[in-house]
Amino acid sequence: MTSRDLHRDSLFIRSCYREPVERTPVWVMRQAGRYLPEYREVRAKSSFLELCKTPELAAEVTMQPIRRFGLDAAIIFSDILVPVEAMGIPLDFNPGPILSKKVSTAEDVAQLKLPDPLTDMSYVPGAIRAFTSAMPEVPLIGFAGAPFTLAAYVIEGGGSKNFAETKKFLFQQPKVARELLAKLTDTVSAHLWAQVDAGCCAVQIFDSWAGQLSRDDYMDFALPYTIEIIERLKVKNVPVILFAKGVHACLPELARTGAHVLGIDWTLPLDVAVARTEGKVALQGNLDPCELLGPVERIERQVQRVLTEAKDAPGHIFNLGHGILPMTSPDHMGAFVEAVKRLGIRRGAPATEEAVR
Amino acid sequence: MTSRDLHRDSLFIRSCYREPVERTPVWVMRQAGRYLPEYREVRAKSSFLELCKTPELAAEVTMQPIRRFGLDAAIIFSDILVPVEAMGIPLDFNPGPILSKKVSTAEDVAQLKLPDPLTDMSYVPGAIRAFTSAMPEVPLIGFAGAPFTLAAYVIEGGGSKNFAETKKFLFQQPKVARELLAKLTDTVSAHLWAQVDAGCCAVQIFDSWAGQLSRDDYMDFALPYTIEIIERLKVKNVPVILFAKGVHACLPELARTGAHVLGIDWTLPLDVAVARTEGKVALQGNLDPCELLGPVERIERQVQRVLTEAKDAPGHIFNLGHGILPMTSPDHMGAFVEAVKRLGIRRGAPATEEAVR
Numbered sequence: 163m164t165s166r167d168l169h170r171d172s173l174f175i176r177s178c179y180r181e182p183v184e185r186t187p188v189w190v191m192r193q194a195g196r197y198l199p200e201y202r203e204v205r206a207k208s209s210f211l212e213l214c215k216t217p218e219l220a221a222e223v224t225m226q227p228i229r230r231f232g233l234d235a236a237i238i239f240s241d242i243l244v245p246v247e248a249m250g251i252p253l254d255f256n257p258g259p260i261l262s263k264k265v266s267t268a269e270d271v272a273q274l275k276l277p278d279p280l281t282d283m284s285y286v287p288g289a290i291r292a293f294t295s296a297m298p299e300v301p302l303i304g305f306a307g308a309p310f311t312l313a314a315y316v317i318e319g320g321g322s323k324n325f326a327e328t329k330k331f332l333f334q335q336p337k338v339a340r341e342l343l344a345k346l347t348d349t350v351s352a353h354l355w356a357q358v359d360a361g362c363c364a365v366q367i368f369d370s371w372a373g374q375l376s377r378d379d380y381m382d383f384a385l386p387y388t389i390e391i392i393e394r395l396k397v398k399n400v401p402v403i404l405f406a407k408g409v410h411a412c413l414p415e416l417a418r419t420g421a422h423v424l425g426i427d428w429t430l431p432l433d434v435a436v437a438r439t440e441g442k443v444a445l446q447g448n449l450d451p452c453e454l455l456g457p458v459e460r461i462e463r464q465v466q467r468v469l470t471e472a473k474d475a476p477g478h479i480f481n482l483g484h485g486i487l488p489m490t491s492p493d494h495m496g497a498f499v500e501a502v503k504r505l506g507i508r509r510g511a512p513a514t515e516e517a518v519r
Numbered sequence: 520m521t522s523r524d525l526h527r528d529s530l531f532i533r534s535c536y537r538e539p540v541e542r543t544p545v546w547v548m549r550q551a552g553r554y555l556p557e558y559r560e561v562r563a564k565s566s567f568l569e570l571c572k573t574p575e576l577a578a579e580v581t582m583q584p585i586r587r588f589g590l591d592a593a594i595i596f597s598d599i600l601v602p603v604e605a606m607g608i609p610l611d612f613n614p615g616p617i618l619s620k621k622v623s624t625a626e627d628v629a630q631l632k633l634p635d636p637l638t639d640m641s642y643v644p645g646a647i648r649a650f651t652s653a654m655p656e657v658p659l660i661g662f663a664g665a666p667f668t669l670a671a672y673v674i675e676g677g678g679s680k681n682f683a684e685t686k687k688f689l690f691q692q693p694k695v696a697r698e699l700l701a702k703l704t705d706t707v708s709a710h711l712w713a714q715v716d717a718g719c720c721a722v723q724i725f726d727s728w729a730g731q732l733s734r735d736d737y738m739d740f741a742l743p744y745t746i747e748i749i750e751r752l753k754v755k756n757v758p759v760i761l762f763a764k765g766v767h768a769c770l771p772e773l774a775r776t777g778a779h780v781l782g783i784d785w786t787l788p789l790d791v792a793v794a795r796t797e798g799k800v801a802l803q804g805n806l807d808p809c810e811l812l813g814p815v816e817r818i819e820r821q822v823q824r825v826l827t828e829a830k831d832a833p834g835h836i837f838n839l840g841h842g843i844l845p846m847t848s849p850d851h852m853g854a855f856v857e858a859v860k861r862l863g864i865r866r867g868a869p870a871t872e873e874a875v876r
């Protein structure tokens with residue numbers, strides 16, 4: 163029995179497919195992370211990249227929040243920049259990512275390798291196998307960065323306040339930029355395939371910086387590459403979650419990408435997202451991660467608010483609207499998960515054509 | 520003749536009031552700034568704060584972009600944190616703002632002074648008078664930060680990536696936060712009044728960080744204070760531009776604040792903004808500042824795109840969607856302004872009730 167079949171009836175996967183569920187499922191971006199003392203204990207003995215590259219350790223930290231909170235899905239511990247390193251760009255974290263070779267010319271792009279995910283990044287499938295054999299009952303999500311976001315990292319050599327270098331590159335050398343984006347599309351597609359083959363039953367694509375683009379530039383330099391990846395994933399028959407953070411102007415277009423679920427950041431209320439996606443996709447989100455810094459009674463009220471805003475979504479997976487913050491108290495995270503499980507709603511919408519396929 | 524009367528028929532003021540104009544007016548946020556060699560020359564001899572506090576110098580740098588580009592409006596050279604310093608919080612820039620005393624308790628809030636704009640910040644009206652006597656023919660915009668944005672600065676002690684401290688304060692100490700916001704509302708209102716009295720014929724309110732809040736939190740902790748300021752400005756009878764950067768979920772509410780113009784950042788296309796504000800307000804914006812880093816032919820195409828997206832707005836003031844970047848070539852800024860003047864459209868919409876008041 164494949165992992166896909168095993169989890170087909172989980173709350174999480176049924177919600178992705180907009181099928182009836184008994185209650186709203188919940189998981190949290192960066193749920194395996196610095197806010198957990200047991201994570202910091204493992205992390206104290208290895209660098210962040212060593213953790214990513216040691217399957218047993220990556221699987222262990224992936225399991226930690228599941229053990230503590232009983233979340234409805236896990237996401238494999240890794241980083242969106244792992245494939246970029248495999249393409250030949252030296253990577254370090256301090257604590258943000260530092261790429262010591264910037265891409266700025268056609269020659270830089272030509273020199274980038276197309277990595278083989280099974281040999282050049284074998285530790286990711288390795289970690290996935292280690293997790294699924296230890297916790298076969300938990301749906302595991304694989305992930306990758308979208309081509310635009312990865313391009314931004316390799317052009318800037320790290321994060322950026324305004325992505326001026328990235329945009330200058332796109333505007334001044336659009337042809338070279340498209341070659342870079344195409345190479346990243348190939349790399350990411352292969353990486354996601356390998357994660358599904360190793361045992362992930364869903365994948366999430368993170369376009370973390372796409373919200374920095376105008377609609378015009380997003381439609382030109384970002385969306386087509388994301389669509390290509392989703393297209394290539396069809397053969398793998400798993401739900402795809404697309405989190406294009408801050409891309410609010412293109413929701414109708416995002417709903418037509420073929421993604422089953424759209425991740426929504428906390429600044430776009432889910433009732434607005436439902437209206438603009440016309441019920442075509444399930445939604446994932448979207449409590450402000452900072453809300454977990456407030457009092458527990460307030461967290462409960464805010465969970466109720468988000469559930470109410472999401473009530474007309476054809477599927478809803480509760481999550482934060484961005485990664486959980488390192489200064490979050492694990493107790494508040496626990497109160498949050500408990501509140502979603504207690505207040506989460508039954509969804510009885512009739513199965514759609516896609517849901518019964 | 521007051522400055523308000525003198526400029527009543529300018530392209531800029533008529534556009535604010537949604538009256539017919541011969542062509543789209545244009546000015547640029549941070550148009551007096553580091554991208555200009557003549558600015559860097561003045562700045563080499565004084566600190567940023569000295570520049571703000573010396574009326575002749577502030578007026579001089581305010582005039583520089585007008586001389587070079589013939590823009591349709593000037594904005595007085597100052598900083599949104601000037602009133603915060605006058606409230607008793609030591610301020611420095613390096614180059615971003617550093618506030619050496621953070622506000623974190625009720626006592627901190629109680630200790631904040633309510634400054635008298637004519638004595639504690641007399642250099643701002645002084646700079647305005649110096650500008651208007653040197654360039655009486657140019658409409659001059661006064662400005663201030665919105666209470667939420669100023670609160671974020673004084674709580675964080677500067678800028679922030681995620682405003683976690685600010686939100687924690689709002690969520691854990693809502694009553695104290697409201698006292699802080701009320702004090703900032705009083706300070707900002709008086710500061711804007713003084714700027715109009717000194718000769719500004721319009722004002723802009725910058726809510727630079729409001730887009731970091733959920734709709735729920737924006738409606739609770741930000742919007743009411745901004746509305747109060749706009750309400751108090753009515754007696755001054757000048758157009759108010761509200762730039763709540765990134766607040767896309769509340770456009771219908773922003774259109775009902777009493778502001779005459781809404782500033783729109785580059786990630787929200789103006790056609791979408793027109794639809795969501797139902798033609799109730801004029802719009803200002805919104806080319807991505809990074810577009811000025813691209814080739815001149817591309818800048819012209821992008822200007823045309825924005826003009827087309829704005830065509831159904833009842834009033835449109837062309838601007839960038841955020842401040843011009845220091846690495847921008849003045850030649851590209853020149854090409855941008857020239858393109859707006861050449862391609863800008865005639866607006867002949869029948870005068871509305873408000874426009875003919």
